[in-house]
Structure formats: C-alpha cells, structure tokens
Amino acid sequence: MCGIFGYFSAPDSGLTHSQLLAMGQTLSHRGPDGMGIYHQPELGVGLGNQRLAILDVEHGQQPFISDDGSIVVVQNGEIFNYLELARELAAAGYSFRTQCDTEVILGLYQLEGISALNKLNGMFAIAIYDRREQALYLVRDRVGEKPLYYAWDRQLLLFGSEIKALCSVMPRPDLDYLALEEFLAFNYVPPPRTMFAGIRHLQPGCYLRVDANGIEEQRWWDLSQITIEKRSESEWVEKFNQTLEDAVRIRLRSDVPFGAFLSGGVDSSSVVGWMSQLMEQPVHTFSIGFAEPEFDESPFAAQAAQRFDTIHHSEEVDSDLLSLWSRAIYHCDQPHGDVSFMPTYRVAELASRRVKMVLTGDGADELFAGYDKYLNFFTAPERAAETQSRFQASYLDNLSLFDNPARSRLLSAELKARLPDEDCRQRVIEPWFDKAQEMDRINQALYLDTQLLLSGNNLVKPDRMGMAVSIENRSPFLDHRMVELAFAMPGELKLRGILPNISTKKRLLP
Numbered sequence: 001m002c003g004i005f006g007y008f009s010a011p012d013s014g015l016t017h018s019q020l021l022a023m024g025q026t027l028s029h030r031g032p033d034g035m036g037i038y039h040q041p042e043l044g045v046g047l048g049n050q051r052l053a054i055l056d057v058e059h060g061q062q063p064f065i066s067d068d069g070s071i072v073v074v075q076n077g078e079i080f081n082y083l084e085l086a087r088e089l090a091a092a093g094y095s096f097r098t099q100c101d102t103e104v105i106l107g108l109y110q111l112e113g114i115s116a117l118n119k120l121n122g123m124f125a126i127a128i129y130d131r132r133e134q135a136l137y138l139v140r141d142r143v144g145e146k147p148l149y150y151a152w153d154r155q156l157l158l159f160g161s162e163i164k165a166l167c168s169v170m171p172r173p174d175l176d177y178l179a180l181e182e183f184l185a186f187n188y189v190p191p192p193r194t195m196f197a198g199i200r201h202l203q204p205g206c207y208l209r210v211d212a213n214g215i216e217e218q219r220w221w222d223l224s225q226i227t228i229e230k231r232s233e234s235e236w237v238e239k240f241n242q243t244l245e246d247a248v249r250i251r252l253r254s255d256v257p258f259g260a261f262l263s264g265g266v267d268s269s270s271v272v273g274w275m276s277q278l279m280e281q282p283v284h285t286f287s288i289g290f291a292e293p294e295f296d297e298s299p300f301a302a303q304a305a306q307r308f309d310t311i312h313h314s315e316e317v318d319s320d321l322l323s324l325w326s327r328a329i330y331h332c333d334q335p336h337g338d339v340s341f342m343p344t345y346r347v348a349e350l351a352s353r354r355v356k357m358v359l360t361g362d363g364a365d366e367l368f369a370g371y372d373k374y375l376n377f378f379t380a381p382e383r384a385a386e387t388q389s390r391f392q393a394s395y396l397d398n399l400s401l402f403d404n405p406a407r408s409r410l411l412s413a414e415l416k417a418r419l420p421d422e423d424c425r426q427r428v429i430e431p432w433f434d435k436a437q438e439m440d441r442i443n444q445a446l447y448l449d450t451q452l453l454l455s456g457n458n459l460v461k462p463d464r465m466g467m468a469v470s471i472e473n474r475s476p477f478l479d480h481r482m483v484e485l486a487f488a489m490p491g492e493l494k495l496r497g498i499l500p501n502i503s504t505k506k507r508l509l510p
Helices: 017-025 082-091 101-119 163-167 177-186 233-250 266-278 298-307 322-332 341-352 364-368 372-378 381-385 388-399 404-410 413-417 424-435 441-458 460-468 480-488
Strands: 002-009 035-040 045-051 071-079 122-130 135-140 149-152 156-160 199-201 206-211 214-219 258-261 284-290 311-317 357-359 472-474
Touching: 002 017, 002 071, 002 122, 017 035, 017 045, 017 163, 035 071, 045 071, 045 122, 071 082, 071 101, 082 101, 101 122, 101 135, 101 206, 149 163, 156 163, 163 199, 177 404, 177 424, 177 441, 233 266, 233 480, 258 266, 258 341, 266 298, 266 357, 266 364, 284 298, 284 341, 298 311, 311 341, 322 341, 322 460, 341 460, 364 441, 364 480, 372 388, 372 441, 381 388, 388 424, 388 441, 424 441, 441 460, 441 480, 460 472
Parallel strands: 258 284, 258 357, 284 311, 357 472
Antiparallel strands: 002 045, 002 156, 035 045, 071 122, 122 135, 135 206, 149 156, 149 199, 206 214
16 A cells, blocks of 8 residues: 556656655655655656555565666555465566565566556556656556546646645646536546546546557456356355455455454454454454444444454544544545545544554445445335336436436536536446446446446545555455456345345345
8 A cells, every 4th residue: 555646748848856756745644654756857757656565564665667677667555466476477487576566566567568457456556657668557456446646738647646646746726517516416526537627537447558649548357348147046155255255365465463444244244254264363353433322333343353253442432523524525635425434534543553454344335235225226116117218317316416406406507507408417327327238237236336436435435544544455345356256146146125025135245
C-alpha cells in the first residue's frame, strides 16, 4: 500500500523536481515510510511513490528500475501471488534483488510486456515507464480497490493516487457540472468522472497508454465476459469455500503486524474464521460500538471473537461523528454522501495503534446479494411480469438518491442551463446494462453495483479511511477468482428470496 504520482510530457516541458516533491507530500499519509522519485526531465517523465512498507520492509523502496534503465515501475497496492510469480520468473532466469512484490511487476513486464497484467492477483494502481517505447502505462486493478486519477491536456499528463496530488501542481480546476448532477443522482460521483473538470478516475480493469501520439485507454479485464456454469449447490459451496480459503491464505503474507476488522456479520466473520484456521497465532480483531443499541453491532463482534478465539480490541464511540465529516471529505477529495465513512475511519484509527494491515469482508454484499435492497427489490410482486426495459428503469429508481423531479427542484435555473436535457442516470447506467444483457436479472443488478457502487463509493471508503491513518485494507472477497466465481453462479443461488417460501440472502456463505 502506498501512494503514487507523476507526469508524462514532451521532453523538458513537464514538472520541476520541486513540483514532483509537492505532489508526493500531499500523499504522505498514504506512505509515511519514505518517498522515492525517478525524474528525467529531458525525457519528459517523472514517477514517484510514498511508501507504506508491508513487504520486504528494508529493501522494497520504489521506484523499481530495470538493470538497463529502460523500465521504471511504481505501485500502490499489493500483488498477493507474488511468491508464485517470483518462482516462475526465477525459473525463467530472472535474478531478484529484493523480496518485494513490486519487483515481480518489473520482472513480468520485462519478459511479457503489458499482457502480464493477467497474471497478477492483487489490488493495485501501477505506473510503468517504458523508455524503449517512449510510453507510460497507467494500470488499475480489476474491481477498483486502489484509486488512480489523471489529467490530460494534450501536452502534459498528470497522475496520482488522490486528486489532491494533481491539484497541487495544476491550475485550479473548474467544477464538472455533469459530475455534480450525477452525485445528486447516486450519492457519489461514478467513475470516470470526478467533481473536477478535466480530472478523471481511471476505470477498474483498464489501463492507459500515453506516448507522443496521445492517450489510449484499453480494458484488460472484462467481468461481463464471465459465463454461467452448471454445478450442483454442493459443488458451488465446495468451490466457494476453496476459493475463499486460498484468497485469505495469500492475503496473510506480510512482514509487519496485521489483524482484521470484525463487525460480527457473516462476511467479516467468515474471513476471521479462515484466518484463525490458517494462522498459528491468535488473530487480532478490531471493532467499534455505540451506546445506542439500534446502532451497536459490537456484541455480535464479541461473540465472533470468542468463537474464533481472537485477541479482540473494541472501543465505544459517540454515534454523533459529524466532527469527522470534514476530515473524511478531505481524504476523499470530493463529496460522498455515505455516513459510514466516519465509523470506518474510527475503526481504522483503532486498528492503526497496533497493526499496519487488516483483512476485511468488503465486496461480499455486492457479489452475493447481501444487502436488504436486493431482497426487497426482487421479491416485489411486479418483478415477474416486467420487460427488460421496465426492469432496468425499476432498478435505476431503486439505486437512485434523487430522481429527476427531485433533482430538478434542487438545481437553480442557471445550473440547469449548463446541463444536457437528459436523465443523467441513464447516461451512467445504460453502457453497463448493455454489457450485462446475457446475465440473469439478479446478476445484472449485482454487475451494475460491482462496476459502479463498489468502485465509486464502497471501495473508496476502506481505501481513503484506511490510508488516512496509514493502514492497509485487504479483502479476500475481492480476489478476482472469487469475483469471477460469483458471476459464473446463477443469481438464484445467491438470493433465494425469489423462490417460493424462501427468503435468504448470501445463501452460500456460512
């Protein structure tokens, strides 16, 4: 886990070294263990990293540079299968200088080029400068666990793990009015837009290639291509458990103390359960509680901690967390209407006193239909007779914050004049529904939330609130094998509420 930043431009027309330093300093909370910079102004390139040392603490400083100086890599995140990939590279003759996962990225790129991305199991935002091609690659992981923003004015490309890094060296950007409208529609700004005109959020599963001819975006992983598989329910359960166990196992690789967030719900409890079986020492678990019983889940966390014999750390906090709102927005760089950012900050703060990394249950609800909204929506009597277009419209209303009439009442006449005469929700949603046409309707809804809600809001929360206190979050449910398994599974196996006399969410979870 780290923060990355940098630029690409024509020779001698980019940033100064002091500007690169300024970009890095805005990200110091993401990587308090040191800054590293590669800067070649005569080539028009600068790459930097603020490091949070998790693997090979002594030798893992970034950037990583090939022996001939032709390839430079910086990374924010972790490659969880780096040991297996390192053995593969060693067998091919690659000689390692460190035991750091970022060097594995360097070695794979040298041998296989950008296609090597498909071998990576991890959460990552990566910048690769290839001097041979005079090109820069910016890469984002499959589901968007790690952020990566960029700004491009046809002369200069800036990139960074947070928007504030870009804003530190560019003219004050204008408001993106389309993004404001989308925020009012969804309660967050869906990627690739940000609230800042000219600053974009690279889509999950995509990479940018930038050279003297311009900028090109390519999708390197496409969840919509997963097809339904035929298995019995017992076979799905076995496959699910095997995949989750291995996803947890490889996320236990760390050279620093670590633990887990534990709410007492099925997702985090499942992760802690596997940790307790795979680790020789007790798991350190962390939760917060509230004085008000209707908000307090800490008794359930305590029960799970007792069951798995963890060393449990819990703290009661005031349910009025509004004093944290300005801090949360500072770290998010733009508005998010999700109040759960603040308790996430508090539990991350609690964990950061003892560990530098935690495992979480993030992602399970979106993959396996864990939210009440799925059960309520799909058990409604009118669902069965809906056409596809009516289903899409109904689900769009289901996930919206403000519909068209409500947004219209909120916007001034001057602001409305700046906006196109269309439903901004359709602008955002339709491309994703188009890609999901072959899926059953439950999986269509989950696909939409995985591509938009998960990357646009729900994964922003653990990243920004964890990084605010310099702690790394790892979610086994977001292992790409688990994601692909989820969308190879028929929707009815996840949400049994659509079947007669059965009302069950996340059917396969223990």
